[in-house]
Amino acid sequence: xxxxxxxxxxxxxxxxxxxxxxxxxxxxxxxxxxxxxxxxxxxxxxxxxxxxxxxxxxxxxxxxxxxxxxxxxxxxxxxxxxxxxxxxxxxxxxxxxxxxxxxxxxxxxxxxxxxxxxxxxxxxxxxxxxxxxxxxxxxxxxxxxxxxxxxxxxxxxxxxxxxxxxxxxxxxxxxxxxxxxxxxxxxxxxxxxxxxxxxxxxxxxxxxxxxxxxxxxxxxxxxxxxxxxxxxxxxxxxxxxxxxxxxxxxxxxxxxxxxxxxxxxxxxxxxxxxxxxxxxxxxxxxxxxxxxxxxxxxxxxxxxxxxxxxxxxxxxxxxxxxxxxxxxxxxxxxxxxxxxxxxxxxxx
Amino acid sequence: xxxxxxxxxxxxxxxxxxxxxxxxxxxxxxxxxxxxxxxxxxxxxxxxxxxxxxxxxxxxxxxxxxxxxxxxxxxxxxxxxxxxxxxxxxxxxxxxxxxxxxxxxxxxxxxxxxxxxxxxxxxxxxxxxxxxxxxxxxxxxxxxxxxxxxxxxxxxxxxxxxxxxxxxxxxxxxxxxxxxxxxxxxxxxxxxxxxxxxxxxxxxxxxxxxxxxxxxxxxxxxxxxxxxxxxxxxxxxxxxxxxxxxxxxxxxxxxxxxxxxxxxxxxxxxxxxxxxxxxxxxxxxxxxxxxxxxxxxxxxxxxxxxxxxxxxxxxxxxxxxxxxxxxxxxxxxxxxxxxxxxxxxxxxxxxxxxxxxxxxxxxxxxxxxxxxxxxxxxxxxxxxxxxxxxxxxxxxxxxxxxxx
Numbered sequence: 137x138x139x140x141x142x143x144x145x146x147x148x149x150x151x152x153x154x155x156x157x158x159x160x161x162x163x164x165x166x167x168x169x170x171x172x173x174x175x176x177x178x179x180x181x182x183x184x185x186x187x188x189x190x191x192x193x194x195x196x197x198x199x200x201x202x203x204x205x206x207x208x209x210x211x212x213x214x215x216x217x218x219x220x221x222x223x224x225x226x227x228x229x230x231x232x233x234x235x236x237x238x239x240x241x242x243x244x245x246x247x248x249x250x251x252x253x254x255x256x257x258x259x260x261x262x263x264x265x266x267x268x269x270x271x272x273x274x275x276x277x278x279x280x281x282x283x284x285x286x287x288x289x290x291x292x293x294x295x296x297x298x299x300x301x302x303x304x305x306x307x308x309x310x311x312x313x314x315x316x317x318x319x320x321x322x323x324x325x326x327x328x329x330x331x332x333x334x335x336x337x338x339x340x341x342x343x344x345x346x347x348x349x350x351x352x353x354x355x356x357x358x359x360x361x362x363x364x365x366x367x368x369x370x371x372x373x374x375x376x377x378x379x380x381x382x383x384x385x386x387x388x389x390x391x392x393x394x395x396x397x398x399x400x401x402x403x404x405x406x407x408x409x410x411x412x413x414x415x416x417x418x419x420x421x422x423x424x425x426x427x428x429x430x431x432x433x434x435x436x437x438x439x440x441x442x443x444x445x446x447x448x449x450x451x452x453x454x455x456x457x458x459x460x461x462x463x464x465x466x467x468x469x470x471x472x473x474x475x476x477x478x479x480x481x482x483x484x
Numbered sequence: 485x486x487x488x489x490x491x492x493x494x495x496x497x498x499x500x501x502x503x504x505x506x507x508x509x510x511x512x513x514x515x516x517x518x519x520x521x522x523x524x525x526x527x528x529x530x531x532x533x534x535x536x537x538x539x540x541x542x543x544x545x546x547x548x549x550x551x552x553x554x555x556x557x558x559x560x561x562x563x564x565x566x567x568x569x570x571x572x573x574x575x576x577x578x579x580x581x582x583x584x585x586x587x588x589x590x591x592x593x594x595x596x597x598x599x600x601x602x603x604x605x606x607x608x609x610x611x612x613x614x615x616x617x618x619x620x621x622x623x624x625x626x627x628x629x630x631x632x633x634x635x636x637x638x639x640x641x642x643x644x645x646x647x648x649x650x651x652x653x654x655x656x657x658x659x660x661x662x663x664x665x666x667x668x669x670x671x672x673x674x675x676x677x678x679x680x681x682x683x684x685x686x687x688x689x690x691x692x693x694x695x696x697x698x699x700x701x702x703x704x705x706x707x708x709x710x711x712x713x714x715x716x717x718x719x720x721x722x723x724x725x726x727x728x729x730x731x732x733x734x735x736x737x738x739x740x741x742x743x744x745x746x747x748x749x750x751x752x753x754x755x756x757x758x759x760x761x762x763x764x765x766x767x768x769x770x771x772x773x774x775x776x777x778x779x780x781x782x783x784x785x786x787x788x789x790x791x792x793x794x795x796x797x798x799x800x801x802x803x804x805x806x807x808x809x810x811x812x813x814x815x816x817x818x819x820x821x822x823x824x825x826x827x828x829x830x831x832x833x834x835x836x837x838x839x840x841x842x843x844x845x846x847x848x849x850x851x852x853x854x855x856x857x858x859x860x861x862x863x864x865x866x867x868x869x870x871x872x873x874x875x876x877x878x879x880x881x882x883x884x885x886x887x888x
Contacts, residue, residue: 137660137663137664217741222622222624223621232683232684233599233602233680236599236679236683237603241528241679242527244683244686244687246684246687246688249680249684250684250746250874252684253591253644253646253874253875254591254644254645255644255645255874255875255877256874256875258645258875258877259741259746259874259875259876259877260746262741262742262743262876263745263876265743267741267743268741268742268743268754268755268758269741270739270741271645271739271740271741271875271876271877272643272645272652272656272739273643273644273645274641274642274643274644275590275622275624275643275644276623276624276640276641276642277622277624279624279641283641287656290660290663293663294659310606313606313608314605314606314618317605317615318618367639369636369637369638369639369640370632370637472628
């Protein structure tokens with residue numbers, strides 16, 4: 137498969153001011169909590185009020201992000217819609233489980249069941265944008281968004297002019313508690329400002345939605361190009377090292393998924409050894425979640441498009457590179473799904 | 485020129501059989517697997533029929549060839565049973581000999597087990613072995629446990645597009661082969677009955693208290709089912725070099741969204757029509773060359789009108805023999821596309837058309853009726869298999885006789 141596509145537009149809702157703000161001027165949003173929460177926009181410009189009332193949080197986030205992405209991309213139809221989500225609408229899943237119990241399986245409202253279906257955001261985007269093309273949803277932890285990206289690259293190779301490719305994820309207080317029971321989060325509040333001060337078991341949780349319009353051919357509006365992607369399932373250190381060398385040897389900026397979790401930090405340490413380029417983290421901005429890779433792609437493309445790195449967002453990095461053309465993202469999700477993406481500047 | 489994609493192995497477990505041969509036998513006997521549940525804790529135990537696999541989890545562990553242990557949900561176990569058969573039938577004893585991807589499909593992951601312990605999981609006062617079930621909350625859990633048990637180490641993915649999930653898994657795998665990423669992929673889906681899903685569909689008022697009656701005027705809804713099915717897909721060049729037994733060719737597919745309503749299909753079947761039309765065009769076959777259609781045919785009021793109209797729009801007065809096999813298996817959601825793809829292969833290889841059970845009265849909206857008797861010694865070269873789902877997700881597959 138030929139890996140080359142152009143990011144024609146993008147949008148992100150995250151715990152940072154990414155939806156409205158400009159990366160070069162928006163301040164770094166600090167948090168003392170181990171659960172980073174999205175800054176949600178006013179949805180009214182994107183979603184009619186009567187629809188909005190029925191929709192739960194991650195549906196709103198996903199739909200609004202997709203619509204903003206489309207509106208800034210100069211395309212009239214969404215084309216194929218391909219997404220990834222690790223958990224879908226947790227809020228609806230939790231609600232329906234509880235209502236089954238509470239109402240003893242009788243007179244149930246079907247809405248939470250419908251909205252808990254993993255492809256419900258895709259269906260809403262298609263419905264609102266009359267998107268009758270290909271439509272697919274990947275639900276595989278740290279491979280969810282990246283599989284959507286692979287699917288999109290294949291669609292472009294098969295002849296699609298563009299795709300709408302994205303992710304959506306939420307973390308509920310209840311699910312945060314559940315995952316705390318297996319030690320996914322830090323025991324003591326560390327927040328995002330001190331995430332990398334010490335390497336200890338656990339990290340901080342996050343959430344977000346990011347969408348991209350990807351095109352087969354560049355235009356003057358192209359923000360960046362995706363030129364490489366590799367998914368590695370539970371790789372050996374040798375295999376990981378070889379792939380990082382293959383894709384990242386000539387990179388001039390590395391975006392690392394490091395999250396301060398000592399249980400799995402050896403992979404990021406290996407990446408630091410293998411890759412010579414300066415490295416910046418991103419999990420202090422968005423937290424850890426299944427589709428955090430999509431935030432990293434948004435970040436890489438935003439930095440390449442802006443041409444510089446806002447120092448305010450990376451207080452832990454002493455020296456930021458002034459010039460960079462090729463960015464390599466390396467991320468993994470609790471040591472299982474490892475992904476490498478290559479993002480390059482589009483010369484205009 | 486993209487490679488042709490062949491089906492070289494199949495494995496399955498459903499309410500009508502623990503393997504492919506068992507399913508074929510029950511289809512021939514015209515004997516449904518619908519009945520009442522032994523394993524779900526629900527007030528509808530004796531009210532809503534389901535297509536349950538009558539094997540308890542201990543038996544499934546044994547059939548999957550692994551010791552009983554925590555964390556393996558029924559979804560995973562059903563998947564493993566089907567996977568073992570698919571690999572064995574394809575003659576694959578070591579997945580490391582040829583890089584092989586695995587594309588799985590699931591609608592609610594391990595919910596069948598999660599829902600039993602969920603209130604303990606969220607209760608700080610409770611602790612115990614149920615903690616092992618935490619990971620079964622998502623859809624990737626079953627995929628990875630199946631992958632790790634049988635030895636997949638390459639590309640893995642899980643797809644969830646409601647009732648079309650495993651049709652999309654097959655499509656994604658075939659496209660990866662055509663894109664040259666892999667020579668061999670194993671694709672399909674697994675689904676276990678859950679109280680969550682049963683109540684979900686029941687709250688939508690589309691579950692029938694009787695055995696479901698697809699395409700019948702008196703139909704009132706679907707029956708849920710469970711099961712798993714996987715197909716081994718190989719590129720032509722690999723299958724030939726490997727001397728694989730080629731069971732059928734996967735000649736066409738299409739995924740199209742209807743953009744009509746979150747849960748209902750359009751009355752004119754726009755999405756179904758687009759999916760079938762484009763899939764057939766891709767296969768290079770004509771309308772006349774389709775000898776059988778395994779319809780989605782859930783027996784919900786809306787699906788059967790929509791799908792029936794799409795058939796009439798596409799084929800006019802010459803709609804080929806069609807039937808829904810859901811009265812045999814129940815609607816197995818994420819597994820349905822792969823289960824019915826295997827039925828398509830069985831139809832082609834055995835020259836049989838399966839009857840649409842429980843049909844007695846043609847729908848007033850349609851001019852067509854399904855096949856109601858088992859037809860044998862039929863020449864079947866091309867089958868269309870439909871899977872349509874929530875969110876307007878429509879998928880059609882074309883499976884063809886292998887002719888060299």
